[in-house]
Amino acid sequence: MIRSKHIMLMHRRGSLSVKATGREIAYGFMAAGLPGLPVVNRDMEVIGIVTEFDLLGAIKEGMNVDEITADRIMSKKPMTTGMETTAEQLIEMMLENNFTIIPVVKKKKLVGIVDRFSVMDAYFEPGFYRHLLEQR
Numbered sequence: 001m002i003r004s005k006h007i008m009l010m011h012r013r014g015s016l017s018v019k020a021t022g023r024e025i026a027y028g029f030m031a032a033g034l035p036g037l038p039v040v041n042r043d044m045e046v047i048g049i050v051t052e053f054d055l056l057g058a059i060k061e062g063m064n065v066d067e068i069t070a071d072r073i074m075s076k077k078p079m080t081t082g083m084e085t086t087a088e089q090l091i092e093m094m095l096e097n098n099f100t101i102i103p104v105v106k107k108k109k110l111v112g113i114v115d116r117f118s119v120m121d122a123y124f125e126p127g128f129y130r131h132l133l134e135q136r
Contacts, residue, residue: 004090005083007122008104008112015040015110016050022068025055034115038078038103039070044110046103048074080105081114090119 014032016025016039028037029052036051054073059065080103081090093102094116104112 002087002122003083004081004085004087004102004104004112004114007087007118008083008114009034009118010112014038014113015044015046016070018047018069018071018074020050020070022055022058022063022065025050025068025070026065029055032113034113035100037101038080038110038113039074040110043108045108046078046080046105046110048076049078049101049103050074051100078103082106083111087119087122090114094119 009032014034014037016028016037018039018041020028020039025037029035036049036054038046039048039050041047048070050070050073054075055068058068058073079093079097079099081093083104083106085104090102093099101113101115103110104114
């Protein structure tokens with residue numbers, strides 16, 4: 001059975017600090033190749049999520065990209081998952097909540113991120129998406 005621990009992505013730049021600016025957030029998305037990133041505290045506990053939509057919404061409201069901070073635009077009380085969550089459960093969470101990413105935690109600390117492509121990769125062509133990420 002496919003579980004989140006089998007398909008989660010681990011990125012060096014896979015999280016944001018609460019004071020990350022709009023510019024840093026955008027660069028984080030690009031570096032990770034993801035449409036959103038978890039916001040973590042000093043203990044690497046997930047305290048929020050910022051998506052491309054959150055950033056675009058702030059820009060549309062007239063906020064300056066260098067004055068935007070993750071803590072101002074993040075979704076608070078984010079839904080996370082554990083390492084043993086099945087792929088079927090991940091799909092259900094994504095579809096029911098319109099999630100593009102779900103942080104994976106172990107003992108409340110961020111250990112990885114599951115995104116839509118990694119879930120699809122597990123079903124359609126195992127290893128292909130992960131191979132593309134390694135080529136970046």
